[in-house]
Amino acid sequence: MRRFLKENSLGVVFGVLFLVVLGAQAYAGHATFNQQQLTEGLPPISLGRYLTSASFGADVAENWQSEYLQFFLYLILTVFLLQKGSPESKKPGESGLESDKEQKVGAFADENSPAWARTGGWRTRVFSNSLGLVMGLIFLASWSAQSIAGVAAFNEEQLADLQDPVTWSQYLTEPDFWNRTLQNWQSELLAVASFAILAIYLRQRGSPQSKPVGTAHTATGIEG
Numbered sequence: 001m002r003r004f005l006k007e008n009s010l011g012v013v014f015g016v017l018f019l020v021v022l023g024a025q026a027y028a029g030h031a032t033f034n035q036q037q038l039t040e041g042l043p044p045i046s047l048g049r050y051l052t053s054a055s056f057g058a059d060v061a062e063n064w065q066s067e068y069l070q071f072f073l074y075l076i077l078t079v080f081l082l083q084k085g086s087p088e089s090k091k092p093g094e095s096g097l098e099s100d101k102e103q104k105v106g107a108f109a110d111e112n113s114p115a116w117a118r119t120g121g122w123r124t125r126v127f128s129n130s131l132g133l134v135m136g137l138i139f140l141a142s143w144s145a146q147s148i149a150g151v152a153a154f155n156e157e158q159l160a161d162l163q164d165p166v167t168w169s170q171y172l173t174e175p176d177f178w179n180r181t182l183q184n185w186q187s188e189l190l191a192v193a194s195f196a197i198l199a200i201y202l203r204q205r206g207s208p209q210s211k212p213v214g215t216a217h218t219a220t221g222i223e224g
Contacts, residue, residue, distance in 0.1 A: 001183075007120075019128065022060070025059070025060075026047070026050070026051060026056065027047070027052065029050065029055070029056055029059060030047050030050040030051075030056075032054075033045070033053070033055060033056075034050075039155055040160065041190075042160075049141055054149045054150070054152030054153035054156065055153045055156075057145065057152075057153075058146055058149035058150040058152075058153050058180065061142050061143075061145040061146035061149055062109030062146045062150070062181065062184055063149075063184060064138075064142040064145075064146075064182045065139055065142035065143040065145075065146055065184070066181075066185055066187070067188065068135050068136075068138045068142060069133045069139045069140035069143075069163030069185065069188065070188040070189070070191070070192055072132060072135040072136045072194055073189075073192075074178050075135060076131045076132055078090065079095070079096065079097065080095050080096065081095065082095055082220070083196050083197065083200070083220070084218065084220050085198075085200035085201075085217050085219065086196045086197065086199050086200050086216050086220060086221075087199050087209065087210060087211045087220075087221065087222055087223045088196045088199060088209075089196065089220055090220070090221050091220045091221040092220060094221070103117075103128070104117065105117045105118075105120075105124050105128065106118070106120045106124060115160055144204045146180065146181070147168065147171065147172060147177060148168065149155055150170050150171065150176070150177055150180060151166065151171035151177075154166065154174065154176050154177075156216060176205075199211065200217055201217055203215075204206075208223050209223065210223070211223065
């Protein structure tokens with residue numbers, strides 16, 4: 001167990017932090033929701049009821065979809081686009097899908113290569129893009145979940161204000177949906193751009209996401 005935790009400490013720590021923060025969000029969101037209920041002269045609800053509410057579901061899903069959009073775009077765009085001096089970029093002249101030899105696929109696979117990297121054909125094509133495909137699918141699934149939970153939460157507010165509810169397709173054109181969506185997208189895109197550019201000039205000693213401390217600012221695609 002100790003060896004497992006040591007070899008997988010990054011994933012374990014982030015998993016634990018995720019659960020802690022999600023729990024904290026649930027408690028804070030529950031308190032905020034009940035404050036709003038009391039303001040509107042409505043009875044408060046239990047934590048369990050809040051966790052199954054459309055309001056909580058929409059809040060969670062809107063953050064998830066933006067995170068996976070960030071990863072999906074980052075994976076795809078860094079195949080072809082460059083940022084001189086950034087460890088997050090390929091070196092100049094190396095953009096593109098790279099050769100089979102460089103990627104160790106088909107005839108160039110070695111004994112440790114995954115089976116689908118060796119077989120060729122559609123299996124190798126799918127496996128070659130599997131990370132981007134899964135990230136993209138998770139983004140679409142969480143964005144769909146946001147829209148479904150969001151329309152339910154929106155209609156609860158509509159009914160409370162004695163206004164007509166809207167359909168799911170109508171909600172997709174509502175400012176509420178796009179406000180929830182775009183406020184997360186812009187923050188994720190800013191974060192990625194900031195990291196890629198700041199990593200040109202700044203360092204974090206010992207981190208594989210940073211260049212070695214003494215590496216030149218112009219060095220590209222070099223990680224510590």
